Amino acid sequence: MDTKFSVAIHILIMISESTHQLTSQDIASSVQTNASYIRKIISLLKKANLLVRYTGSFEYALGKSKKEMTLFDIYKAVHTDTLLYTHQHANKQCPVGNCIYDVLHPIMFNAEKALEQYLSSKTLHDVIEDIMNMSNT
16 A cells, blocks of 8 residues: 555645645645655545535535544545555466465455444544543643
8 A cells, every 4th residue: 555545634734724825835844755745645635525625725624524424435535546456367277376366366355344333433534533632641
């Protein structure tokens, strides 16, 4: 998995908790990346309706409440592909190659479902609360 998911969470938290309008450069400075990468992630979040832009401005707001926005919502916005793949073109003449897909595919499928279930149980608000608690210690 690449960093789009964690960067998307970072962006959403900054937009949610900021008291002033942020630029993509402001967010990029916090993430320690370039502003064009931030704009790419923002575009994915907008497409998934997790971010909305106020008409006539460059200011953004959350597309749903931080208590309702699950980490799985965010994950789906930035990762449209399956996370775990099983190679499908193994040599059928080989005892391992003949069975590897049928054995590994259910394992990969169940791991994906477990990740989906766990991420669905956590919200953006939960992450913000954890950050606030860490900042106060």
